[in-house]
Amino acid sequence: MSLTFVSTKSLPVVNRVGPLRHSVHVALKGDETVPGTYCFLRAVELHVQVNERRIRRHYATKMRSDWRTHESNLRNFLISLAMVTPRVLVGIVSIPLARDYVGRGPWSLRGNVSWTSQFSRWDASLYIDIARSGYSTFQLHAFYPVYPLLIKLFSPFFGYTAGSLLVTWLAAVLATWGVIDVTKRFTSLPMAWWAGLLLVWNPLSIFFISGYPESLLVAAMIWSLDFCLQSRWWLAALFAAVASGVLPQGTASGPSCSWP
Numbered sequence: 001m002s003l004t005f006v007s008t009k010s011l012p013v014v015n016r017v018g019p020l021r022h023s024v025h026v027a028l029k030g031d032e033t034v035p036g037t038y039c040f041l042r043a044v045e046l047h048v049q050v051n052e053r054r055i056r057r058h059y060a061t062k063m064r065s066d067w068r069t070h071e072s073n074l075r076n077f078l079i080s081l082a083m084v085t086p087r088v089l090v091g092i093v094s095i096p097l098a099r100d101y102v103g104r105g106p107w108s109l110r111g112n113v114s115w116t117s118q119f120s121r122w123d124a125s126l127y128i129d130i131a132r133s134g135y136s137t138f139q140l141h142a143f144y145p146v147y148p149l150l151i152k153l154f155s156p157f158f159g160y161t162a163g164s165l166l167v168t169w170l171a172a173v174l175a176t177w178g179v180i181d182v183t184k185r186f187t188s189l190p191m192a193w194w195a196g197l198l199l200v201w202n203p204l205s206i207f208f209i210s211g212y213p214e215s216l217l218v219a220a221m222i223w224s225l226d227f228c229l230q231s232r233w234w235l236a237a238l239f240a241a242v243a244s245g246v247l248p249q250g251t252a253s254g255p256s257c258s259w260p
Contacts, residue, residue, distance in 0.1 A: 120165070172200070
């Protein structure tokens with residue numbers, strides 16, 4: 001009677017499970033009438049089969065959990081997009097109406113101007129100047145560089161003014177998504193959706209649809225906080241660094257990542 005032990009990998013995922021890295025297949029050659037030896041080998045085989053089924057169930061459960069997580073993230077992203085889009089459309093419609101029917105003042109745009117120019121007034125035009133020509137004057141050094149860099153990135157495809165608005169609107173979607181994701185960790189999902197609505201429609205949300213970096217700041221800070229809550233420290237630090245390059249308030253994200 002001779003025993004041959006063959007060690008093979010039964011499942012690709014087994015490599016990721018502690019001591020169960022290989023399944024042992026036992027082949028019994030010769031006389032199989034020795035009760036003790038045969039029963040021992042059968043017990044080993046049954047033990048391996050049970051472990052394989054246990055591993056398959058574990059990873060099937062993990063895959064279902066991951067899929068539910070991805071499905072939830074996609075749903076919250078689409079809900080955020082659905083919340084921000086009406087806010088942007090209301091701004092596009094209401095600003096020209098206000099210009100045409102509300103009393104004019106020294107801040108009013110005169111003459112025929114493009115619809116994008118109505119969202120790029122005051123400091124917004126200075127961010128566009130930085131994206132176009134860099135920090136050409138001493139006055140421009142008061143503005144942080146991340147938002148102009150993103151405008152510069154989009155400008156070959158959409159132009160500087162439209163590129164600034166696209167950055168702002170995309171950042172508003174990400175900010176709303178982040179607020180929903182963080183809020184649902186502490187309360188119910190419907191309450192998290194209400195938090196997103198309050199962010200999108202609060203009175204200061206005019207800055208989320210104009211050529212200003214506030215939506216980018218909120219997006220970077222909220223995702224830094226979200227990754228902190230997940231203990232994904234490198235991503236949290238990355239978003240904190242982005243936030244600190246958008247506006248001075250973004251530097252508050254750095255200490256929050258190191259808070260125990």
